[in-house]
Amino acid sequence: MIIKKLKGHSGCEIFLCEENGNKFVRKISPSVDYNNRLILQMKKQSEFTNKAIKTPSVLAEGINEKGNY
Numbered sequence: 001m002i003i004k005k006l007k008g009h010s011g012c013e014i015f016l017c018e019e020n021g022n023k024f025v026r027k028i029s030p031s032v033d034y035n036n037r038l039i040l041q042m043k044k045q046s047e048f049t050n051k052a053i054k055t056p057s058v059l060a061e062g063i064n065e066k067g068n069y
Contacts (some may be wrong), residue, residue: 012038024059028068035069042069 006014015026
């Protein structure tokens with residue numbers, strides 16, 4: 001369930017969501033052409049580790065009905 005729409009600078013749609021009592025952020029590519037850039041962002045986020053810096057985990061990824069990542 002979407003709690004509210006957030007604002008960013010990339011042109012992606014960003015939502016604060018909640019499911020089964022867990023809150024998370026969902027970021028959706030604005031177009032199929034932008035998918036590759038967002039996939040690279042996801043990989044970078046997934047692979048980043050640093051004991052001094054806490055970062056959110058990537059919980060899921062995929063393509064929506066419009067073909068956007």
